[in-house]
Amino acid sequence: MVVEKKKKRGKSEAADPQPRGGGSRDHLLCDTMWRRRVGALLLRPRSPLPPPSSTLRRHLPDHQGSDGGNSRKPFIAFVLGGPGSGKGTQCARIASDYGFAHLSAGDLLRNEISSGTEKGELILDIIKQGKIVPSEITVELIRKAMESTDAKRVLIDGFPRCEENRIAFERITGTEPDLVVFFDCPEDEMVKRLLGRNQGRVDDNIETIKKRLKVFESLNIPVIDYYSSRGKVHKINATGTEQEIFGAVRKLFSSLRF
Ligand SMILES: Nc1ncnc2c1ncn2[C@@H]1O[C@H](COP(=O)(O)OP(=O)(O)OP(=O)(O)O)[C@@H](O)[C@H]1O
Numbered sequence: 001m002v003v004e005k006k007k008k009r010g011k012s013e014a015a016d017p018q019p020r021g022g023g024s025r026d027h028l029l030c031d032t033m034w035r036r037r038v039g040a041l042l043l044r045p046r047s048p049l050p051p052p053s054s055t056l057r058r059h060l061p062d063h064q065g066s067d068g069g070n071s072r073k074p075f076i077a078f079v080l081g082g083p084g085s086g087k088g089t090q091c092a093r094i095a096s097d098y099g100f101a102h103l104s105a106g107d108l109l110r111n112e113i114s115s116g117t118e119k120g121e122l123i124l125d126i127i128k129q130g131k132i133v134p135s136e137i138t139v140e141l142i143r144k145a146m147e148s149t150d151a152k153r154v155l156i157d158g159f160p161r162c163e164e165n166r167i168a169f170e171r172i173t174g175t176e177p178d179l180v181v182f183f184d185c186p187e188d189e190m191v192k193r194l195l196g197r198n199q200g201r202v203d204d205n206i207e208t209i210k211k212r213l214k215v216f217e218s219l220n221i222p223v224i225d226y227y228s229s230r231g232k233v234h235k236i237n238a239t240g241t242e243q244e245i246f247g248a249v250r251k252l253f254s255s256l257r258f
């Protein structure tokens with residue numbers, strides 16, 4: 001199933017996950033341009049990837065293990081949807097009812113900001129502008145979080161946000177999601193929810209929200225289309241009350257064999 005384009009979706013933007021060209025499309029940049037701008041930080045020599053730890057080995061595809069099943073990779077669900085579509089709200093309920101660990105990419109990045117490091121400052125600057133943080137930063141945070149949980153079911157909320165995110169995740173963890181849940185919500189409803197969220201987020205203002213919506217259409221929809229073509233996407237209508245939406249979520253999760 002290829003996700004239908006909404007009426008307001010710009011044809012060329014949605015079809016071009018890495019738009020090239022002038023400054024007016026600056027809001028669409030994914031991590032390539034940012035890597036250039038912050039070269040000093042990102043081009044620092046990185047130590048070679050360590051051999052997978054026993055925990056990470058659980059994430060490798062087709063790893064059957066020889067310890068009675070304890071080393072099998074966890075069930076991984078990516079949870080996607082536009083800003084304010086209700087990903088975090090529904091993930092909290094899924095985690096509590098179905099025993100999933102909830103890893104929110106946005107929360108991991110905000111924790112890094114709180115740590116007051118140079119990397120945190122870079123992340124803050126990018127988030128304020130509604131853009132996407134370089135994949136190697138985000139995937140590394142997710143990889144560490146996955147390593148430090150023993151959960152057999154993991155929700156990864158708000159990731160991957162662009163094709164580079166997806167490809168970096170697959171390369172670094174050597175695995176793919178078992179399921180992609182897409183919360184489909186009209187833009188006007190998402191804007192209303194974000195403006196009413198009132199959690200002090202630096203990106204919950206109308207200017208940044210407009211940019212995040214454009215980035216979602218341009219860079220995240222192609223990822224959803226990619227997984228749709230691989231039969232992994234389950235689309236949920238994200239309008240209605242939290243409880244109504246969770247009804248649809250429950251139908252899906254109760255039907256899964258983990
Ligand atoms: N069905 C709903 N109806 C009305 N408000 C909702 C609903 N679901 C969530 N909300 C509220 O909308 C706001 C955004 O929800 P939430 O934080 O879950 O979205 P999100 O998709 O995680 O957004 P972001 O991508 O910005 O993190 C929150 O204030 C939340 O309480």
Ligand SMILES: Nc1ccn([C@H]2C[C@H](O)[C@@H](COP(=O)(O)O)O2)c(=O)n1
Nearest residue numbers: 105106127131132133138158159161
């Ligand atoms: N994969 C990701 C996830 C998040 N970010 C940045 C950009 C988002 O606007 C911001 C907030 O995320 P949210 O809490 O809305 O999921 O964090 C990113 O760059 N890459």
Ligand SMILES: [Mg+2]
Nearest residue numbers: 087088106158
């Ligand atoms: Mg969220």
